Amino acid sequence: MDKxxxxxxxxxxxxxxxxxxVFAINGSFAAWxxxxxTNFLGLNPDTISGFIYWxxxxxxxxxxxxxxxxxVGWLFGQFKFFWAFEKKFLSRLGLGFxxxxxxx
Numbered sequence: 126m127d128k129x130x131x132x133x134x135x136x137x138x139x140x141x142x143x144x145x146x147v148f149a150i151n152g153s154f155a156a157w158x159x160x161x162x163t164n165f166l167g168l169n170p171d172t173i174s175g176f177i178y179w180x181x182x183x184x185x186x187x188x189x190x191x192x193x194x195x196x197v198g199w200l201f202g203q204f205k206f207f208w209a210f211e212k213k214f215l216s217r218l219g220l221g222f223x224x225x226x227x228x229x
Contacts, residue, residue, distance in 0.1 A: 133206065143201045151197040155190035162189075191215070 126141065135141050163169065163182050170178045191211065198207030 135206070140203065140206075143203050144198075144206060147194070147198050147201050147203055147207065151190060151194050154193060154197065155186045158189050158193075159186045 126138070130136070130138075130141055133141075133144070135144070159182055162185060163178070168178055168181055191214075195204055195207045195211055198204050
């Protein structure tokens with residue numbers, strides 16, 4: 126755990142625990158939200174093949190997860206960590222331009 130705390134720049138075990146809880150809650154929340162969204166779009170396993178439904182649902186979960194991660198992190202007092210985490214993650218996916226400022 127000490128290596129992870131050092132890598133993430135975390136001082137306390139409580140902060141580390143809060144970060145783990147945020148990851149768990151946000152993953153479940155994103156999957157939960159994706160179901161009504163897919164139903165709204167008319168996508169469900171009864172009407173289309175599972176080979177189409179599940180990849181589409183997973184693709185839908187991804188942006189929901191990314192959007193809600195800083196929000197759930199904020200609720201647990203870890204916004205700074207998750208905002209930096211989001212910027213780094215999305216930059217690695219080639220979406221770093223979303224966070225560029227005029228000074229950069």
